Amino acid sequence: MNNYTESKIYSVSKLNKYIKNLFENDFNLQEIWILGEISNFKLHSSGHMYFVLKDKESQIRCVMFRGNNRNLRFMPVDGMKVKVRGDVSVYEKRGEYQLYVKEIIEAGKGELYLAFERLKAKLRDEGLFSEEVKKKLPFIPQNIAVITSPTGAAIRDVITISLRRFPNLSILVVPSLVQGTSAAQEIAKKIDFLNKHFKDIDFIIIGRGGGSLEELWAFNEEILARSIYNSKIPIVSAVGHETDFTISDFVADLRSPTPSAAAEMTIPDKNSLINNLSLLKSKITRAAKRNFELKTEKINSVSRSLKYQGPENKINQYYQYIDEFSARLNSRIKYLVELYEERVKKDSQRLDSLSPWAVIERGYSICRKIPGREIIKRLEQIEVGTKIEVIISDGKILSKVEKKEVVSN
């Protein structure tokens, strides 16, 4: 038996890769549901879950990666009976085959739940849940329609909350069954009817208050899902439930946990909008005012600097020139005046002959009042009895007025 060289020799990793390929190309091992009991459950710090799924006779290793177990709504524990969905493949490093789990459902959930999961997967694959096809709701709705029971708490909540938030809103109540076998079809028909006859409706809220899975079932039916998907008017799903979603939630353009929440989410609070508006308005006024002030200040500073550079400065320069010129003129005048004064002095000797003393020498005299030394020129300056002095060439005579007499010449 020495002919091993003639047959092919594989490396271990090649072999495991080959086996892995076999598993992954086998349709029977992909996307399958397995029923079993969890044991040896471990949640690794990486977020991945490792456990063993077993029944009475057998067991299989399972791994559920973090990306898949993120949506789990319960923490698996040992001994829990579950249905898991996943692919069987090979962990090449150890040469072990295992189940790569994508979803875990508690086994007690029953047929409805599985039907729900199947429909959900189907519609998701068709793209009905895709974010790109979701329509945007208007920011300020004016006309809204509500498809629900006209007698339930849901419609009262929607109306009360909507009007509290936006008092002048137009609401069209579209009565419909919301539970029972024909409910899904009826809601779907109402959606189609509104699309056909009411072009000005901003969006439609469909919903009801909370209930059991069976009571909410209408919102998990395909006919309703398709009607929501086909609606040109945006749809808001408002089915009361705490934890699980309905198919309607996934297809709708907006989902909300309760009818009240739907109103809160879709109807803007008019008061805060108005407050916001007046805030913006006062901001604009303030900013505009500040702008004008800045501009005024700029104009002032520009005109200030213009004084140094502009015509005004030229004028000032001329003023200065004029000042200098007039100073020169003044000194010239002063010089001329001094010159003339000098000349006058020189001439003064000649003028001496004209002085009063020369006249007195010739026999004239000067009369002055005592006291005051005021030269008397007219009679009105003196009274009878006024003391006077008469200045003559070599002295003065003190005398008293005896009589006043007008002399006409």
Next chain:
Amino acid sequence: MKNKKKVEDIPFEEYLRKLEKIVNQLEEGELTLDESVKTYEEGMNISKICLEKLNKTKKKIEQLVIEGEEKYSTKPFSEKKGENTINEF
């Protein structure tokens, strides 16, 4: 509005965005005096439009009565429990 679109066709939120832009423009203070007067007036005009948009609708609560494939009517909806009879039931 330089925009060719009609005031009714421009959504509230677009006007709100414009208003915020105007606030920014004015607060930056880069506008000329003429521009800031114009911008201020536009801002006041837009805030008026916004308010009009908020007050445009009238409060109305009606109930749809479907009378056939193509036929329907509306009647006032009373919020009192049990007062409404539903034709379809």
